[in-house]
Amino acid sequence: MEFKMKQELGFTTELSFGELHVAGDEAHGFRPFQLMVSSIAVCSGGVLRTILKKKRIDIEDMRIKADVTRNEAEANRIEKIHLHYIIKGENLQEEKIEKSIELARKNCSMLQSVVNSIEVTESFELV
Structure with a gap:
């Protein structure tokens, strides 16, 4: 590039x-921080979608809300990103979704690139 x-x-x-x-x-x-947060959120969501498809878990839609905590005292660095997945589908099982999110976390290259410098947490809701 x-x-x-x-x-x-x-x-x-x-x-x-x-x-x-x-x-x-x-x-x-x-803004650079927007691109970094977008990369982590979309990479995680894309990996999660692939995992769900491989597990034959059909979803109708997925949205991801990303809440960002920045530290103004230290160059306004990103300290924490919380990803909240809103997953729409029928007969979705919370346990399978939770395990799929854990697997996505381990396989998202963007999230793994910041694992020791930015705290990334996840939650989800089924609709």
């Missing part, structure tokens, strides 16, 4: 899906 400085603020890079704008100011692009 190559990032090019934009005149006004931030950087851009060209990816296969399109151009990505990254900046400290939301008016000029995605």
Whole structure:
């Protein structure tokens, strides 16, 4: 990946899906912390969806809420991310979903990349 400085603020890079704008100011692009949280949440959700499919657990929909705790005293670093999965489907068993989330945690490369520096917790609800 190559990032090019934009005149006004931030950087851009060209990816296969399109151009990505990254900046400290939301008016000029995605903020770096938003991309990091998005990467962890979406990677975890994608891995979870794959695991559920392999276990033949059909879901209709999944949403993920990510609550972020940042430490302003230390460069506004991300200290904690709580992922809350809202999973819609019929006849879903809490125990199987819980075990699948644990397995997704172990197999999500983005979450594993921050495991010793950012506390990541999960919860879920079935609808």
